[in-house]
Amino acid sequence: MSELLSFKGVNAGYGAAHVLHDMNLSVRQGEKVALIGRNGVGKTTVVNTLLGLASLRSGDIRLGQRQPRRLRPYMAANNGIMVVPQGRRIVPNLTVEENLMLGAAVGRAGPWRLDSLYRLFPILRERAHTPGTAMSGGQQQMLAIGRAMMANPELIVLDEPTEGLAPVIVDQLAEILNQLAEQGTSLLLIEQNLSLVGRVAERYYALSKGSVVAEGKVRQDHIMELQQHVVV
Numbered sequence: 001m002s003e004l005l006s007f008k009g010v011n012a013g014y015g016a017a018h019v020l021h022d023m024n025l026s027v028r029q030g031e032k033v034a035l036i037g038r039n040g041v042g043k044t045t046v047v048n049t050l051l052g053l054a055s056l057r058s059g060d061i062r063l064g065q066r067q068p069r070r071l072r073p074y075m076a077a078n079n080g081i082m083v084v085p086q087g088r089r090i091v092p093n094l095t096v097e098e099n100l101m102l103g104a105a106v107g108r109a110g111p112w113r114l115d116s117l118y119r120l121f122p123i124l125r126e127r128a129h130t131p132g133t134a135m136s137g138g139q140q141q142m143l144a145i146g147r148a149m150m151a152n153p154e155l156i157v158l159d160e161p162t163e164g165l166a167p168v169i170v171d172q173l174a175e176i177l178n179q180l181a182e183q184g185t186s187l188l189l190i191e192q193n194l195s196l197v198g199r200v201a202e203r204y205y206a207l208s209k210g211s212v213v214a215e216g217k218v219r220q221d222h223i224m225e226l227q228q229h230v231v232v
């Protein structure tokens with residue numbers, strides 16, 4: 001299976017702050033991978049580095065088949081990778097449908113269009129013409145995922161999608177992510193919520209102080225063994 005994203009020996013940070021240390025990570029086609037770790041260990045910096053928002057000091061990052069010399073925010077989408085950012089970043093003043101069309105604008109043609117997406121998320125069809133930010137947190141998370149899907153990516157990177165969501169919504173999110181994966185989208189799930197990780201991911205990396213300190217298969221019956229990596 002081909003690699004959709006890889007970090008090899010990556011050192012990255014912001015100005016004088018060196019956050020990621022010799023980091024290695026990869027996601028291949030068809031995989032559901034989790035990146036777990038406590039607050040402040042550098043999870044969002046992984047996203048920022050692949051988008052070119054944190055500076056890559058050394059090491060290699062491949063986006064799909066490409067290894068750009070200088071990363072820029074649009075390159076991930078051009079290479080089949082969409083990010084669902086922490087905090088969702090629904091654009092205020094745009095309707096649900098207009099937010100979805102932003103995803104279509106940066107991506108490529110494929111099976112995900114408004115009609116197919118509305119079948120997966122009926123609530124987004126119901127609320128299509130209301131402001132995106134007028135919806136509940138859970139609905140906004142579905143919108144953020146839907147917006148990413150509209151770009152027809154091969155890989156979706158989700159940065160703490162359960163933040164602020166009620167357990168019943170986390171259950172719905174697990175179902176949605178598994179459906180997307182069944183339909184061929186690979187996932188990199190950045191999470192501290194082990195219940196979601198256990199239900200979705202097959203493989204994990206644990207991050208501590210900007211380095212991968214453990215990795216392996218996710219075993220649902222031993223999911224609590226991963227708790228040491230997310231609980232302070």
Ligand SMILES: Nc1ncnc2c1ncn2[C@@H]1O[C@H](COP(=O)(O)OP(=O)(O)OP(=O)(O)O)[C@@H](O)[C@H]1O
Pocket residue numbers: 014017019037038039040041042043044045046086
């Ligand atoms: N723009 C920035 N400039 C300087 N330092 C930053 C910046 N953004 C994050 N950091 C620092 O980088 C480190 C890693 O932060 P990061 O947001 O990647 O962690 P995280 O694991 O995603 O945490 P959380 O779960 O709280 O989102 C922290 O020490 C943070 O203070």
